[in-house]
Amino acid sequence: MFKLPKYNHPDFSQKNFQSVQNVSVEVVTKDGVAPENYHVTSMYPEYFKVNGKWILATESRMDCVVVIVDDEKLEIKEFRNLKVGDQVVIGRTEDGSEGIYLYVNGFVEENKEGDVFSFRSGRSRETAFTKDYEDLFELLQHEKENGYIVWVLGPAVSFDCNSRKSMADLIHNGYAHAVLAGNALATHDIEGALFGTALGQDIYNQDSKPNGHYHHIDAINRARKAGSLERLVENGDVKNGIVHACVKNHVPMVLAGSIRDDGPLPSVFADVYDSQEAMRSHAKRATTVICLATQLHTIATGNVTPSYTVVDGNVRPVYIYAVDVSEFVLNKLRDRGTLQGKTIVANIQDFLGKLKDRLVD
Structure with a gap:
């Protein structure tokens, strides 16, 4: 019977997450143009520290920028949709040190073991499907x-x-x-x-x-x-x-x-x-x-x-x-x-x- 995997939330109570500053932003000055050092999104869950809280971007997509709305909401925008006055998240690190945390282990099964070396680890016409x-x-x-x-x-x-x-x-x-x-x-x-x-x-x-x-x-x-x-x-x-x-x-x-x-x-x-x-x-x-x-x-x-x-x-x-x-x-x-x-x-x-x-x- 199918069962959705449980999402393992990041532990933001850890000192390294608590001690970092809020994410930095810069304002758009020309429609469709992001400020220098903009942060670009991936497919994975990303969190941003805003007003002391780590917030998940709930509707993300690849190759977009993050805009902070009303000091607490995150909006994912394509570059072409940026408007003058938008507050765009800047920063190129993803380890939390700049208030940006890329999280790839949310659905990873704990204690799942496997051999380091194995045959046919790729997927081809010979794969058992x-x-x-x-x-x-x-x-x-x-x-x-x-x-x-x-x-x-x-x-x-x-x-x-x-x-x-x-x-x-x-x-x-x-x-x-x-x-x-x-x-x-x-x-x-x-x-x-x-x-x-x-x-x-x-x-x-x-x-x-x-x-x-x-x-x-x-x-x-x-x-x-x-x-x-x-x-x-x-x-x-x-x-x-x-x-x-x-x-x-x-x-x-x-x-x-x-x-x-x-x-x-x-x-x-x-x-x-x-x-x-x-x-x-x-x-x-x-x-x-x-x-x-x-x-x-x-x-x-x-x-x-x-x-x-x-x-x-x-x-x-x-x-x-x-x-x-x-x-x-x-x-x-x-x-x-x-x-x-x-x-x-x-x-x-x-x-x-x-x-x-x-x-x-």
Whole structure:
């Protein structure tokens, strides 16, 4: 049975924490420009000493600055959102000596032993993932009612009839609270509903259909004529698939635009910073994030998602999974420092099929 790990709070009664001064701040003098020696945030819990108290930044994200509001509240801001007069935390040490403490051991299990040397400590196609799947099944069953599950989907999810149906079934059964993707995922999912193809290939047997290269453009055109994805579903044109499941279950979709996009579909964010803000609105609520077959969207989501969140006053971990058939992609994600979670090397169709078979009656 799944159980959330207990968060071990830092002991700020220790002398080294008590004796340091409050954190230093400098005021912003130009919109969008941080003062020199600004402190930049990471994915991990960070505490700041303000008015003699150590305060946790409850809604953090990577590569942002910390602004003190009303002498007691911490606000995490992207550089572009800084305004003249903002009081920005400065300091580059993270050991508490400047009133800034980066804490990485909040969820570390005590007395957990292991050999210093061991074989196959990395994660590859040879890794045994059975326990990972079992843990994920239990996690999703818990998060369905007690968390906020965010899926990050690449277009490959809609290229196969079974993966497309499995994802839709998971959404219909409450295992998704938000979906982050691009124009392509939604376009080819709608194409699958209208024509049974993705990029003109049959989503069951991969046969190329006559004039099939028109299908994704036809799908976009029909959606633009309807005016919205919701209207396209409600008027009966789209009767199945991922977009259909999201609309019917009121699961928000954030579709981030790209310079490569055709169309795009209505509701796709054309401005990259608008799409980042929309993604961030769900990432900061997330308790579990599952990223499937999309390197760039996974990196983007990882950048705006902390390793922890605060729910009802309690600090809990944010579980992040990245799944791809390519070990290179998963290793690259880890190298970027954006992914503090588990990676699973798997074909997306097989992965979603396992989840659907276990979680959906």
